[in-house]
Amino acid sequence: MPTSLCTGSTAEPPKCPHSTPTTMLVLFLLLVATSVSLPAPAAGVDEGALPVTNDFSRSCGSTSNPRFYEPNSTFAANLKLMFAALPKNASASGGGFSAGAFGRAPDTAYGLALCRGDYTGDACASCLAREFKDAGSLCGYSKDVTVYHDQCHVRFHDRDFLAGAGNAPEIFAPNMNNVSRGNVAAFDILVARLVNAVADRASAARSRYATGQAGFDVTPDKVNVYGQAQCTPDLAPAQCRGCLAGIIGQMPRLLSGRLGGRILGVRCHFRYEKEIFFSTGDGNMVTVTPLVSSSTGSRSSSSSTLWIVAIVVPLTVLLCGFSACFLWMRQRRRRATNLSSGRVGMASMSMEMEQVLKLWKNEESDSEFSLYDFDQIADATRNFSNDYKLGQGGFGPVYKGELSGGLEIAIKRLSSCSVQGLMEFKTEIQLIAKLQHTNLVRLLGCCVQAEEKMLIYEYMHNKSLDCFIFDSAKGAILNWERRFRIIDGIAQGLLYMHKHSRLRVIHRDLKASNILLDRDMNPKISDFGLARIFCSNVTEANTTRVVGTHGYIAPEYASEGLFSTKSDVFSFGVLLLEIISGKRTAGFYQYGKFFNLTGYAYQLWQEAKWHEMVDPVLGEDYPVAAVMKCVQVALLCVQDSADDRPNMWDVVAMLGSEGLTLPEPRQPAYFNVRISSFPESTSSFGEMSYISSVTLTDEDGR
Template identity: 40%
Template sequence: MRISTVFINLLVIVLSVLSPMTEAQQPNYLNHDCRNTATFSVNSTTYRANRDSLLSLLRSNGNHETGFYNTIAGRSPNMVYGLFLCRGDVSSGICQACVIIAAYNISQLCPVGISAVIWYDECLLRYSNQNIFSVLVEEPSFSMYSIRSVTQEVRFNQLATALVVMNVTATRAANAPSGSNKVATEEAQFSSSPTVYTLVHCTPDLSSSDCSTCLQGAIANLSDCCNGRQGGRVLKPSCTVRYDVDPFYGQTAVATPPPPTQEQETQNNSNSIIILVASLSAVFGLAVVSASGFFIWRRRNNQEHREHSRDQLLDMVEGRILNEHSTETFSAENVGNSQEFPSIQLDTLQAATNHFSHENKLGEGGFGPVYKGTLADGKEIAVKRLSRTSGQGLVEFKNEVMLIARLQHRNLVRLLGCCLEKNEKLLVYEFMPNRSLDVFLFDSNLAEQLDWEKRINIIKGIARGIMYLHEDSRLRIIHIYLKASNVLLDHKMNPKISDFGMARIFGDDRNQANTNRVVGTYGYMAPEYAMEGLFSIKSDVFSFGVILLEIISGKKNNGFHLSESGESLLTFAWKLWSKGEGMKVVDQLLAPSCVVSEAVKCIHIGLLCVQADPADRPTMSSVVVMLASDAMMLPSPAEPASYVGRAVAEPTESSSNDGVFSINEVTASIFSPR
């Protein structure tokens, strides 16, 4: 156990001795957020010192009689604003214990976050470099619901009761006198439904109108997330709402206890000081002994961890760690010399990316964010940072290292190295200054930069890259995860295929396989893969056909049906092509530069690639020949499949709040327009 954790736990024990109202329980963690905020450099001692000073001030005022306290630390431009709010029914001892643990944990969960918020059942704590006092803040927003569902008979009545009662309760809380605790509770029963208990709470510094706005938004989110559940809540930085069929608040939830008399306060303070000095002396002694042992252990552990990480990387590249998607066992002989593929130290990548600062973030990939970095010699790189807690992410990490490290083609993004240190999994790629194809293709302003010549070159480059994977590389590789956002563009707008985390490896004698782990983006997946888990080289051909039609039309296949009479882009293109009106598919921005014969041929090839039967689709080598030839006769395509695949989710990064919930609740994010 880390020494700081020992100290915090012992301090909570001390507080439980000092306050007879404190219950013997740890605060119930709910969620936190610091992912979407800017970060400060670990070398930025001024802001860190101010942040730490602020957290110390919040801890020392955790027993504030109102359960709410805000303060600042430092001076501009490194000033830090912070506050905490405890639930209206918790005792001062529980409140202070919650604030102490929240202040410690937020500094551990968000070590370089310029702003952050953490929620517990008993309190919330926030800090920021911007003024957050008397300011309504509704994002980030999270919903949580009870895993226990209710019967259909009472489902409507229960939620309806909760929402009606909450709206009345919200008005009462919002209209509370300025500076008072803006919290209100109510219980009610409708028809044969069980009694519903509700609680709403705003930070007391909000105006009545801002409190009402926050609570009404939270109640609306509650109706979206929690229908059919016995309980639910929505967490926002400025307010929270909750309902349940079981009582969860005490009788003092809406009452602020009267302040003690001067005589009582003097006597309590004298007793508290005596107990505090004795208790902290014991804690300090234990801390000194534990700290000595901890730092000796840490130095030894870091050295062992770095050596283990280097060995693990060599095992991975040389094929001694088997790829879960592979159908072969690879040896160092058929994969290559591991010395060709470098391991890059963590501190080098931290310095290059300014410690993975928000300003350097390029985007969010399927299994983690991607950051721009600049090495000491001026070379620009892109660093994919896989989730620290995702077991799934480790599979994709192994896959990328084993595959793309050994692939060399001008239309595949180049992997420069990787890092396995301190529970980090980092992949380092060549930097693509023009980002991904979808950024240009589906933006009406940027799409003008993709004239016909650039688009046809991008189509041909993608085709060559896939053909290399299927036929010309030392291994037969099925990408599986082809889509416009996984096609990167270099400074000359040349395409490079990326993201090999989901790729499959086939032996020379295998053409098809199946999986029960279907992961991808609906709209790019071949129907046989989406519905049956079957994949082959023809699955990639289908995805290529979708990308080709998107490049020609400037429209996304995914979601196209929402604006075009329920049709997919594929069906829409096929109907127009069948009627001899294929040019109506072409993006109007291409009118000045488009070569009609090439455009019609590309649409024809795209339709051949997206046919329902994989056997009818051409191979990628045939596609490359078709694109290069002006005289080749092409077969007529069949109508693309219209199918509804099973529910398939984008691969997601396991964030700090994934899977963290109490026994009776699970967490779901609510993303609102910014």
């Protein structure tokens, strides 16, 4: 069996039997063999930074706060189900990946299994089954176990690590052989080019797996270098590339000069070697231009090189120094101009933002969040060209951009005079580090320069949900299967915000235009500028300033300023009715005797005519029972009393169950507000006409 390391294990070491000279000799030889088989750490490496792996390695959770389960516990039974299901699912999927949650809280077991991209079918299932067997026995009943192997790796945990894109625990393994001392710099450059090229290909591939090769022909080291990179397929391209960039950035510290090495993580990993170690398959590998040395390296050429270096390097340093001084002086001049022009308010806001960013950095230093330069964003949007403009929000325009590395981004540029925009800006930055879920849009970073404040998001290729469900032509793209996947994804995202994230978060502005769709039409909840953070033991709060969008606001929030998770449940129910019907609830549209979609849907439900509200573009080829259940769930969510509404845990359970008897929905909010209750001369402000001191936005306002 290959040598293994168990980082963080708290189990007692086995006690030695009665010692004899023969026993001592055997132990000595085993110790020598073990020390020979372990790879040596790279020169200058901080050996405490990452554990070193050989053929496989395992992590047994935290040493400071270890958690264990009993062999006959419910958690152990859930693990058994996981160990049987995930290898089978990963093999059957064709992608070698499977993840999921097994059992109910508080004994839920979360697991992930991934095979290397060239390791499929029965071989993948066998590798994962073996690793899960090791995972269940090597760490003494720990609830947090990760096992890495050459061809696959597995992880299980009693906490929901699947909700985010974290890569921990990460390990590294250097090859024992080095390149010649004089070739270290050139070799590191080649390997970095190779690994980054393979990472680019992997993040763009549907499988999130890619391989590559490059030649190094610099005397005396003449080798081919082969590279491989992979992410879990559930990561978006930007998430995958960001994850790989994080571990590739550790190469100079951990793998410099090594003829091979790898850094492995739960969500992404890479490896390079001087011998090919993967199946070439269809041969579709990235090829990097090789580095070649001159075959006639004479003393004169070496001398010429030295002279060139001696002249060019000092000149370059001088030019850089002059450039730095010039930029510094220009920046000081700009600041002086801003102060002299009386922009004291903006200066104070910038100081406030600086404090927010500093606080965020201190608390969340391990999160993937970047601070972008203004010039970098201006270049990405062609100086904020109208051709790159995606839309106009309530607090500023939104642009599409493309960074120099090819990463597509979306930029929300806040209006310089908007104080409310500043509050949203701060809220999103403070929230984003605590919200990481596949159904929440990912904030990549921000740009703060003088009065300019911009939020940088991952780009969603299909824009927002309202572009499809309220358009008869585009709506036809969303068959019922896709619509239900969107419904379920939104519900999962809300459940995470309400229950599973580090803090309880209430969105307060859930609507169709705030649901973004990625390339595969997966939903992402966006725009957390109006969100409120609760401590885990707080369930509701009051406010004198009601914010949100007409048609989606719960009645207790609109009339009393009382908001809770049930406020989001109400908005979800309205959104669910919109997805089913293709009709807008916001605005002033007449549905039968109602100005609101909720009242119209409830009347049809009472008359057993709910099918009349189903979007006509779905035709008659839809699963009647499934759609009927979604209508019933939606009506349960929009009930007038917040106490009658289900929480998101119940909503997810109802949507995912078959054969479950659901309660009969009671009267929805605003049901008594009908067209007949208004004189003909009255302006049609529908159900919201009685509300005062409410800050509302149009449906497409943000």
